[in-house]
Amino acid sequence: MSLVNTKIKPFKAQAYKQGKFIEVTENDVLGSWAVFFFYPADFTFVCPTELGDVADHYEELRKMDVEVYSVSTDTHFVHKAWHDASETIGKIQYTMLADPTHEISTNFQVLREGQGLADRGTFIVDPEGVIQAVEITAEGIGRNAEDLIRKLRAAQYVAAHPGEVCPAKWQEGEATLAPSLDLVGKI
Template sequence: MYINTEVKPFKATAFHNGNFVEVSEADLKGKWSVFFFYPADFTFVCPTELGDVADHYEEFKKLGVEIYSVSTDTHFTHKAWHDSSETIGKIQYPMIGDPTGTITRNFGVMREGQGLADRGTFVVDPEGIIQAIEITAEGIGRDANDLLRKVKAAQYVAAHPGEVCPAKWKEGEATLAPSLDLVGKI
């Protein structure tokens, strides 16, 4: 997937709040979403990342954002991990199982030959269009605070056509309005 492309159709089963639920691209319409791909359940960096997102989940919800974590494990494995790990037990967002790798391939983060997802993060707008992408190597964990900042910037830009958010922009700070007058002045 690329910036400004639409999420491809999918159907999957997720473990969510003690139940198995069906999730599809139709669930994305009308709200902001984050797809948070990770290599595998019962591993090392993954639970630290998923726990970090869980710790910030209420902040995402206040922004109208649903988080979808995705790995090539099954929804059954997600439940077992949720039930056995204190860190993963905090998760209240849907944990999508993608054992066929369809969703992982659709987003372009499949490690072919391994059957595992790369650490890929995708911010998706209410029309199902990807607005931000981050992919890191196996040993590099992501930061939920930076993800929150990117979501807020994407939401700001969507709500304020003609404005852009500069580097390190945080909510409430000055934005830029690109124009001929700014050329060479920044």
């Protein structure tokens, strides 16, 4: 079952953010756009390249009123240790959610059965807590923050412009479509 157009489920988790341990709930997510960025584990290989890529674009995401929540089944203590040990992870300013109970990974349907690890999953959530986009990739396939930003811009545009949709490869400022009977078979 797809999670698109469903509201995120309640959760409570410890997190590491900018040198502090904090608690985060689903209520903290409401009111602005959010990205939940699941990955299998800290101290691994593809994961730091992805988290570092998002960190390099974090300022741009914040200007778009987007908050990022990376999530793995590691504890907040492990997140801190990884942040302190890795130059790539050390530049992260966004919230690193800990999910050792698997509550969040289960809610987002990315928990690998019997492994205790999350799949690579990206979820774009609107300010009302409704999931607008989902991307799940296999273990060895890293994600791209620039494409994530493109999808976020499209989701924000569609939310702000009812009756319009963004075609393939749409970039901010390009033409959109207004679905109607007149367009059927003409694209």
